[in-house]
Protein backbone atom coordinates (compact mmCIF):
# COMPACT_ATOMS: atom_id res chain seq x y z
CA UNK A 133 0.00 0.00 0.00
CA UNK A 134 3.05 2.21 -0.29
CA UNK A 135 1.78 4.00 -3.37
CA UNK A 136 -1.09 5.47 -1.34
CA UNK A 137 1.42 7.42 0.75
CA UNK A 138 2.91 9.13 -2.28
CA UNK A 139 1.55 11.92 -4.44
CA UNK A 140 2.42 10.54 -7.87
CA UNK A 141 -1.15 10.48 -9.16
CA UNK A 142 -2.19 13.74 -7.52
CA UNK A 143 0.88 15.49 -8.92
CA UNK A 144 0.18 14.10 -12.38
CA UNK A 145 -3.44 15.35 -12.32
CA UNK A 146 -2.56 18.65 -10.64
CA UNK A 147 0.11 19.55 -13.20
CA UNK A 148 -2.55 19.40 -15.92
CA UNK A 149 -4.19 22.39 -14.18
CA UNK A 150 -7.57 23.35 -15.58
CA UNK A 151 -6.96 21.67 -18.96
CA UNK A 152 -9.00 18.55 -18.19
CA UNK A 153 -11.92 20.81 -17.27
CA UNK A 154 -11.55 22.87 -20.45
CA UNK A 155 -11.49 19.70 -22.52
CA UNK A 156 -14.84 18.56 -21.10
CA UNK A 157 -16.42 22.03 -21.09
CA UNK A 158 -15.69 22.95 -24.72
CA UNK A 159 -18.03 20.28 -26.12
CA UNK A 160 -20.63 21.56 -23.64
CA UNK A 161 -20.67 24.92 -25.45
CA UNK A 162 -21.40 23.12 -28.70
CA UNK A 163 -24.74 21.94 -27.25
CA UNK A 164 -26.22 25.40 -27.75
CA UNK A 165 -27.07 24.84 -31.37
CA UNK A 166 -28.89 21.58 -30.66
CA UNK A 167 -31.23 23.29 -28.18
CA UNK A 168 -34.17 21.21 -26.97
CA UNK A 169 -33.02 18.18 -28.98
CA UNK A 170 -30.01 17.72 -26.70
CA UNK A 171 -31.16 18.70 -23.19
CA UNK A 172 -30.38 15.34 -21.57
CA UNK A 173 -27.03 14.95 -23.33
CA UNK A 174 -26.10 18.50 -22.35
CA UNK A 175 -26.89 17.75 -18.70
CA UNK A 176 -24.81 14.56 -18.95
CA UNK A 177 -21.89 16.54 -20.33
CA UNK A 178 -22.24 19.03 -17.48
CA UNK A 179 -22.29 16.28 -14.83
CA UNK A 180 -19.15 14.78 -16.39
CA UNK A 181 -17.51 18.20 -16.20
CA UNK A 182 -18.47 18.48 -12.51
CA UNK A 183 -16.88 15.07 -11.84
CA UNK A 184 -13.69 16.15 -13.60
CA UNK A 185 -13.73 19.45 -11.69
CA UNK A 186 -14.06 17.69 -8.32
CA UNK A 187 -11.18 15.30 -9.08
CA UNK A 188 -8.80 17.94 -10.48
CA UNK A 189 -9.61 20.28 -7.58
CA UNK A 190 -8.99 17.48 -5.10
CA UNK A 191 -5.63 16.66 -6.73
CA UNK A 192 -4.60 20.32 -6.43
CA UNK A 193 -5.80 20.31 -2.81
CA UNK A 194 -3.70 17.21 -2.04
CA UNK A 195 -0.59 18.88 -3.46
CA UNK A 196 -1.23 22.18 -1.69
CA UNK A 197 -1.88 20.66 1.73
CA UNK A 198 0.86 18.03 1.29
CA UNK A 199 -1.60 15.17 1.70
CA UNK A 200 -1.27 11.79 -0.06
CA UNK A 201 -2.85 10.00 -2.98
CA UNK A 202 -5.02 8.13 -0.47
CA UNK A 203 -7.16 11.26 -0.08
CA UNK A 204 -7.41 11.56 -3.86
CA UNK A 205 -8.42 7.91 -4.27
CA UNK A 206 -11.11 8.23 -1.60
CA UNK A 207 -12.44 11.26 -3.47
CA UNK A 208 -12.35 9.41 -6.80
CA UNK A 209 -14.19 6.51 -5.19
CA UNK A 210 -16.93 8.83 -3.91
CA UNK A 211 -17.22 10.45 -7.36
CA UNK A 212 -17.34 7.00 -8.98
CA UNK A 213 -20.16 5.91 -6.66
CA UNK A 214 -22.06 9.14 -7.40
CA UNK A 215 -21.59 8.62 -11.14
CA UNK A 216 -22.79 5.04 -10.80
CA UNK A 217 -25.92 6.12 -8.93
CA UNK A 218 -26.58 8.81 -11.56
CA UNK A 219 -25.42 6.62 -14.45
CA UNK A 220 -28.64 7.08 -16.44
CA UNK A 221 -28.15 10.85 -16.31
CA UNK A 222 -24.37 10.91 -16.70
CA UNK A 223 -24.11 8.34 -19.52
CA UNK A 224 -27.35 8.50 -21.52
CA UNK A 225 -25.63 7.21 -24.64
CA UNK A 226 -26.69 4.58 -27.14
CA UNK A 227 -24.45 3.26 -29.89
CA UNK A 228 -27.23 2.09 -32.19
CA UNK A 229 -30.52 3.51 -33.45
CA UNK A 230 -33.48 2.29 -31.31
CA UNK A 231 -35.72 2.19 -34.42
CA UNK A 232 -33.62 0.29 -36.95
CA UNK A 233 -30.51 -0.80 -35.01
CA UNK A 234 -28.01 0.84 -37.36
CA UNK A 235 -24.74 2.01 -35.79
CA UNK A 236 -24.82 5.73 -34.98
CA UNK A 237 -22.27 8.39 -35.85
CA UNK A 238 -20.42 10.28 -33.10
CA UNK A 239 -22.53 13.43 -33.45
CA UNK A 240 -25.76 11.54 -32.80
CA UNK A 241 -24.28 9.50 -29.94
CA UNK A 242 -22.87 12.55 -28.20
CA UNK A 243 -25.52 15.20 -28.83
CA UNK A 244 -28.94 13.87 -29.76
CA UNK A 245 -31.39 12.84 -27.02
CA UNK A 246 -33.50 10.71 -29.38
CA UNK A 247 -30.53 8.51 -30.50
CA UNK A 248 -32.14 8.23 -33.94
CA UNK A 249 -30.11 7.67 -37.10
CA UNK A 250 -30.42 10.21 -39.92
CA UNK A 251 -33.00 8.17 -41.84
CA UNK A 252 -35.24 7.45 -38.84
CA UNK A 253 -35.11 11.08 -37.67
CA UNK A 254 -36.06 12.31 -41.14
CA UNK A 255 -38.96 9.87 -41.17
CA UNK A 256 -40.05 10.95 -37.69
CA UNK A 257 -39.77 14.65 -38.59
CA UNK A 258 -41.98 14.07 -41.63
CA UNK A 259 -44.72 12.42 -39.59
CA UNK A 260 -44.49 15.07 -36.87
CA UNK A 261 -44.69 17.92 -39.37
CA UNK A 262 -47.91 16.45 -40.68
CA UNK A 263 -49.35 16.42 -37.15
CA UNK A 264 -48.22 19.78 -35.79
CA UNK A 265 -46.04 22.80 -36.49
CA UNK A 266 -42.56 22.44 -34.87
CA UNK A 267 -41.79 24.81 -31.99
CA UNK A 268 -39.12 26.56 -34.01
CA UNK A 269 -41.70 28.09 -36.33
CA UNK A 270 -43.93 29.25 -33.49
CA UNK A 271 -41.16 31.53 -32.17
CA UNK A 272 -40.54 33.00 -35.62
CA UNK A 273 -44.27 33.60 -36.06
CA UNK A 274 -44.73 35.48 -32.80
CA UNK A 275 -41.74 37.75 -33.52
CA UNK A 276 -42.98 38.48 -37.02
CA UNK A 277 -46.46 39.11 -35.62
CA UNK A 278 -45.22 41.83 -33.28
CA UNK A 279 -43.31 43.57 -36.04
CA UNK A 280 -46.12 43.54 -38.57
CA UNK A 281 -49.09 43.85 -36.22
CA UNK A 282 -50.13 47.05 -38.02
CA UNK A 283 -50.61 45.57 -41.46
CA UNK A 284 -51.67 41.97 -40.94
CA UNK A 285 -55.03 42.44 -42.63
CA UNK A 286 -54.85 38.99 -44.17
CA UNK A 287 -55.28 37.08 -40.92
CA UNK A 288 -58.04 39.38 -39.68
CA UNK A 289 -59.95 39.10 -42.95
CA UNK A 290 -59.77 35.34 -43.00
CA UNK A 291 -61.14 35.21 -39.45
CA UNK A 292 -64.04 37.48 -40.33
CA UNK A 293 -64.77 35.60 -43.52
CA UNK A 294 -65.04 32.38 -41.50
CA UNK A 295 -67.67 33.96 -39.25
CA UNK A 296 -69.68 35.88 -41.87
CA UNK A 297 -69.93 33.34 -44.64
CA UNK A 298 -73.65 34.09 -45.32
Ligand SMILES: [Zn+2]
Nearest residue numbers: 229232249252
Ligand atom coordinates in the same frame (compact mmCIF):
# COMPACT_ATOMS: atom_id res chain seq x y z
ZN1 LIG B 1 -32.64 4.26 -37.51
